[in-house]
Structure formats: structure tokens, C-alpha cells
Amino acid sequence: MSFDTIFVPAFGSDASRILEIDNETGDTVAFHSVSDSVGGIDRDADGNVYAIVGQYLKKYSPDMNLIWTSGETYSTTVVEVADNGNAIFVGGGSRIIRLDPDGSIVWNSYDTNIGCLDMSYDGGDYLYVQAADDSEDRRYGFANGNDSAEELVGYNDDSSGILHHNGSLYSTELTTSNLWRSDTFVEGSTINDGNFTVSNYTNLDMDRGGLYTAGSGGKIAHLDFDGNTQWEVSISGSPYFVGIDVSPDTLWASSDAGLYRIDKSDGSVLWKNTDTQFNSTAHESLGGFPNLDSYGGANWEVTVQISGTATVDGASTSDVEILVIDEDSNAFGGRTTTDSNGNWTVEAPDSTLHVVAQYKDADGNVFNTESYPYVNS
Structure with missing residues (x-):
């Protein structure tokens, strides 16, 4: 499974367009006009594109033909497509929403104190969410996919990115600039031991070999699941607000200088596209590849x-x-x-x-x- 292009929001004066970039060359393929400003973008295994457009989630075919528009999701900015489109989550503002494969709302979790900066689905019983006010990590449990019982799962109360993997919860700490892990979902600790300083407001992504995130000084890094730095690379601009997306062979990273494709094996930059510059709304906005944590099957990378x-x-x-x-x-x-x-x-x-x-x-x-x-x- 691989895709020829990646879809990203075109910010600034182009906020109501989705930019399509050739994954091999980094050249701009097209600007796709949509009806309103674009927030988060995600993909399913068939290459369909899910984009938050204004106050709605829209599903497009790989060639950007509109398939459906959801019921109103209001001020959501993050989208997580799970189980190849059979479970869809959007979050932001004051709520978390689950949608079915047709875009209909399954449940709506209203909580003005929570909202969402980032989310990670474990493919089964729980959705893990980082609160929009940076206050805490939360877990939503749903039996048979139809309820949204909410509980506090961590006391990392100043984080941005969040990721669930193999029984552990990972998140980035804004105040201490550390990578945090909890194996109990009640207590956790930092694991990067000062080897890599995590940037503010970066999301996390992963493959089977470890984690990928952004750091201070314009750096992108690959760390193993114990927090040991495998490599780091500097890019132009500041990845203070950064989007990260990972496929079996590629890492994409954003900064205010553009979009980068990076070789996962050693961190070398393969290309840079400057047709779009990312800002604070870019969090979880890269539509490059389905996320491993929410894919819902082991064939995420077939080699x-x-x-x-x-x-x-x-x-x-x-x-x-x-x-x-x-x-x-x-x-x-x-x-x-x-x-x-x-x-x-x-x-x-x-x-x-x-x-x-x-x-x-x-x-x-x-x-x-x-x-x-x-x-x-």
C-alpha cells in the first residue's frame, strides 16, 4: 500500500484550498478548491481523503471528488480515521465526535473543559485524547462503539501530542519539553532523559521502530519507544507548530518554511515544498498515510x-x-x-x-x- 501524493492544507490566503503534492518529486500537483478553510486531514487505506472544511468533515475520493459531507461538527480541527474508515473521530473546540463510515454522527461528547489537540485510537476499546487547553490526557471508552464513557488516564497536564502503542501512552510535555510515557495510564515519567528537547505543539507519529517528533532549534527526530534518540535533522524555519506524518518508508514534517519529505533511515531531506507554510493550525494536518496506531490491521506496512x-x-x-x-x-x-x-x-x-x-x-x-x-x- 502506497500513495503517489500527499494532501495538506494551503494556509494563509489559500486557506480554502487543499494542496496536493507529488510524493516522489515534491512538486505541487494541484490546488483543490473547497468551500471553507481547511483544518485536519487524514487518509484511509484506499487513499480516500478526510478533511475538516469549515464546521464539517468531508470525505473525498483519491482524485478529490466529494463522497459525503458530515453532520455539523462545529469547531473541530483534528481528524483520526481508524479501521480503514469504519470508525472516524474528530475533535477540537469543546467536543469529541465519532462518525460512522457514511459520515453520520454516532456520539457527541460535549465538554467545554476538554476539546482536543491530538488523539490516538487503540483499534479496540479506547480513544486517547489530549485536552485542547493542555490540561490533561483523557481516555474515552466505548463498548460496541456506541458510548463515550470518559475518564482521566494521565496526569501529564501540559502536553500536546499523544500516542498509544502496545499498552503504553506517549505524549509531549510543553513546559519541560520532554517525551512522557505512562504504562499504567495513571502515573508516568519522562523518557528522553535530556537527549532530545521536544518542541511545543508538535504531534507524535510512529512506525514499528519508534516515534517521530519535532524539537527545539528546528530539529526533527526519530526516537525508539524507550526515548533514545536514533537520529535528528535540522530543517529550515521553526517547527514550533509542526505536523508529523509517517508511512512505511517516509516521514513528512512541516514548518513555517514549507513541507519536507525525510528519509526515515537516516533523517536526510529528500525534498522541500514551499507552496504552503504551516502555522499553529497545522497540528495533525498532513494527509500522507493512515496512522499505524489507528489503522486496525497489521498490514500497515507490507514488505x-x-x-x-x-x-x-x-x-x-x-x-x-x-x-x-x-x-x-x-x-x-x-x-x-x-x-x-x-x-x-x-x-x-x-x-x-x-x-x-x-x-x-x-x-x-x-x-x-x-x-x-x-x-x-
Whole structure:
């Protein structure tokens, strides 16, 4: 899964247009006019574009044809598209809203003390939200996706970006300029140990290898999940208010000097587009790629292909269920069933994998086995 272009708001006098940029060259492809000023932008796995336009969320096809306009979401500025568009969250101002795949409002959480600067969905039971007044981190729980019971989950009371990963909550501290982690959702601690000073009002993003954020002095950095700096790079302008977005092979970062594409392996700048300059409203505004934390499946990055033949009592067998487990994320990396000749092929993340094969015959007899395949990455 990859996209040829990235969509970002065109700020300033162009606030009612969405800028489309070629991901390979950094050249501007088009300015797409919309009806009002643009806030947050996100994508789903099919490349559809979700943009907050004025007081509404609008869904566009990858070629920017309007698909639907939501019910009024008022002054929301952040959008999080989860489970490939089956769960959509918007936040900002005084509320958090969940929408269904057709853009209808599922629930509305009104709280003038909360609002939203950033959010992270765990793909299951909880949505984690950083309050718009920087006051606290909150968690919204919803059984069957239909309620919004709210609870305080952290005492990091001066943060901006927020991210949930593998049972831990990460956020950026505005006052101390540290990266904060909580493993209990009640108490937490800083983890960057002064190695990297986090910038004010930056969001966080991640891949399977760690976190990406902005720092003081015009720096963008990659840190592992324990807060150790892997690399950092300086960019022009100030990333004081910054948007970060990550795909399996790319990092995009914004500053008031433009949009940058950065090589994730070493932090080198691949291109810079100056047709748009970002400001404080740019938080969570980059529509480059679905977020790993809310994607809702293990195939967020597909880099290897594995295959085999399933046999039962020595005979090639069809309709055997093949489950590929990604041990790094403790999730399915892919699944399929064998064809009429017992053959199967699955694309899966380039990580530690093992395969489970299971089969039930017409008499109800159950067969299963597992293996750890050799993977050519």
C-alpha cells in the first residue's frame, strides 16, 4: 500500500484550498478548491481523503471528488480515521465526535473543559485524547462503539501530542519539553532523559521502530519507544507548530518554511515544498498515510511475501486457513485460505513472523500446525 501524493492544507490566503503534492518529486500537483478553510486531514487505506472544511468533515475520493459531507461538527480541527474508515473521530473546540463510515454522527461528547489537540485510537476499546487547553490526557471508552464513557488516564497536564502503542501512552510535555510515557495510564515519567528537547505543539507519529517528533532549534527526530534518540535533522524555519506524518518508508514534517519529505533511515531531506507554510493550525494536518496506531490491521506496512502448500495426511488440501502472526505487534500480519491445490501466498510486514495452519474436515476432525518461516526481505 502506497500513495503517489500527499494532501495538506494551503494556509494563509489559500486557506480554502487543499494542496496536493507529488510524493516522489515534491512538486505541487494541484490546488483543490473547497468551500471553507481547511483544518485536519487524514487518509484511509484506499487513499480516500478526510478533511475538516469549515464546521464539517468531508470525505473525498483519491482524485478529490466529494463522497459525503458530515453532520455539523462545529469547531473541530483534528481528524483520526481508524479501521480503514469504519470508525472516524474528530475533535477540537469543546467536543469529541465519532462518525460512522457514511459520515453520520454516532456520539457527541460535549465538554467545554476538554476539546482536543491530538488523539490516538487503540483499534479496540479506547480513544486517547489530549485536552485542547493542555490540561490533561483523557481516555474515552466505548463498548460496541456506541458510548463515550470518559475518564482521566494521565496526569501529564501540559502536553500536546499523544500516542498509544502496545499498552503504553506517549505524549509531549510543553513546559519541560520532554517525551512522557505512562504504562499504567495513571502515573508516568519522562523518557528522553535530556537527549532530545521536544518542541511545543508538535504531534507524535510512529512506525514499528519508534516515534517521530519535532524539537527545539528546528530539529526533527526519530526516537525508539524507550526515548533514545536514533537520529535528528535540522530543517529550515521553526517547527514550533509542526505536523508529523509517517508511512512505511517516509516521514513528512512541516514548518513555517514549507513541507519536507525525510528519509526515515537516516533523517536526510529528500525534498522541500514551499507552496504552503504551516502555522499553529497545522497540528495533525498532513494527509500522507493512515496512522499505524489507528489503522486496525497489521498490514500497515507490507514488505515481504511468504507462500507455501498445506497438506493433510500427505495430500494437498484446499480451504485450509492460514494465519500469519506478526510477533512485533502481536497481531495478524495477514490471513488467507489455500486454493484447490493447497497453495497459499500472503503479503506481511517485514518483522518476526510465524504461520498457523488450521483445518476442519467434513467429519469435524480438527488439524493445526505452526511454523517459523525463513523470510527473504
